[in-house]
Amino acid sequence: MKERIEELLEKYWEGETTLLEEKELKTLLNSQSEFQEEKSLFGLLESYGQEEPEKVFIPKTKIRKLDSRWLSWAASVAIFTASFVGWRAYEQKQQEQQAYEEVMQAFALIQSNMAKGQEQMQVMNEIKYLNTTNQMFGTVKE
Amino acid sequence: MKSFFETHIWPKRSKLYRLVYLWVRDRALAEDMIQNVFEKSFQKEKELSIHPNLSGWLVKSLKNEVLMHYRSSKKLDALDGIEEVQADEPVNEEVKESVRKVMILLKDLPLKQQEIFQLREVEGMTYEEIADYLEVSIEQVKVNLHRARTKIREKMIALKERG
Numbered sequence: 211m212k213e214r215i216e217e218l219l220e221k222y223w224e225g226e227t228t229l230l231e232e233k234e235l236k237t238l239l240n241s242q243s244e245f246q247e248e249k250s251l252f253g254l255l256e257s258y259g260q261e262e263p264e265k266v267f268i269p270k271t272k273i274r275k276l277d278s279r280w281l282s283w284a285a286s287v288a289i290f291t292a293s294f295v296g297w298r299a300y301e302q303k304q305q306e307q308q309a310y311e312e313v314m315q316a317f318a319l320i321q322s323n324m325a326k327g328q329e330q331m332q333v334m335n336e337i338k339y340l341n342t343t344n345q346m347f348g349t350v351k352e
Numbered sequence: 353m354k355s356f357f358e359t360h361i362w363p364k365r366s367k368l369y370r371l372v373y374l375w376v377r378d379r380a381l382a383e384d385m386i387q388n389v390f391e392k393s394f395q396k397e398k399e400l401s402i403h404p405n406l407s408g409w410l411v412k413s414l415k416n417e418v419l420m421h422y423r424s425s426k427k428l429d430a431l432d433g434i435e436e437v438q439a440d441e442p443v444n445e446e447v448k449e450s451v452r453k454v455m456i457l458l459k460d461l462p463l464k465q466q467e468i469f470q471l472r473e474v475e476g477m478t479y480e481e482i483a484d485y486l487e488v489s490i491e492q493v494k495v496n497l498h499r500a501r502t503k504i505r506e507k508m509i510a511l512k513e514r515g
Contacts, residue, residue, distance in 0.1 A: 222501070223502065251508065261448070264383070266369065266390065
């Protein structure tokens with residue numbers, strides 16, 4: 211077995227071993243008390259191979275990059291739309307106000323004409339104090 | 353259903369982490385770099401799902417991330433590579449003895465040899481896998497692995513003689 215190890219080691223240092231032979235070599239070395247240096251070298255390398263990253267994690271979400279050019283376009287369109295809508299709302303309010311005033315003015319006109327008409331009717335009111343038609347027309351002599 | 357990221361990229365994190373660690377020798381920094389590249393690859397899932405060499409892309413992105421980090425912190429000029437800042441020993445004190453020893457063992461090797469040595473000896477990858485990973489030819493992998501092993505052997509002999 212020792213010869214096999216020496217043969218494999220020679221091949222190893224020459225860089226001519228296959229992965230399989232390297233595996234065989236390491237297994238064989240484990241059962242040997244000699245070859246301390248080689249054993250400790252392979253032991254070190256194996257131990258280093260167990261080093262793992264600890265603070266690495268799977269990225270969670272895809273970060274969507276907002277194109278600032280489009281963002282400014284979108285912002286200006288939004289501002290334009292908002293001011294247009296606002297202006298329209300204001301206009302509408304103004305129109306409603308105007309219509310209301312016009313209607314109120316019309317009512318006021320009707321009201322004052324009605325008042326004038328009622329004044330004319332005042333005369334008729336006095337008629338009720340006359341008790342008969344004769345009195346009214348003075349056809350009966352007293 | 354699991355996403356492409358979870359099935360194809362996430363399982364690569366340990367090997368990638370150790371490779372970045374080899375470059376920066378700083379756990380926290382290596383983790384940051386991995387996280388940054390993971391965020392980017394998560395955004396590009398669709399594009400990457402048809403990429404012919406996903407590992408190669410990830411390694412290249414990580415190397416760029418590390419270079420950018422060093423350049424923005426003024427540790428590197430635009431033309432320098434990672435070799436210029438690679439620390440001999442781990443930056444953070446709290447590190448396993450084995451990790452420290454491996455880093456010291458590798459420190460005098462050119463970066464390419466360190467990378468290939470690590471991918472072969474620690475990760476147990478084939479020549480083809482290493483070639484894809486680092487985007488070099490298989491011939492390059494073989495030559496550099498041979499050189500790296502020769503140097504490590506010399507180091508071991510020197511250590512042995514010193515006792």
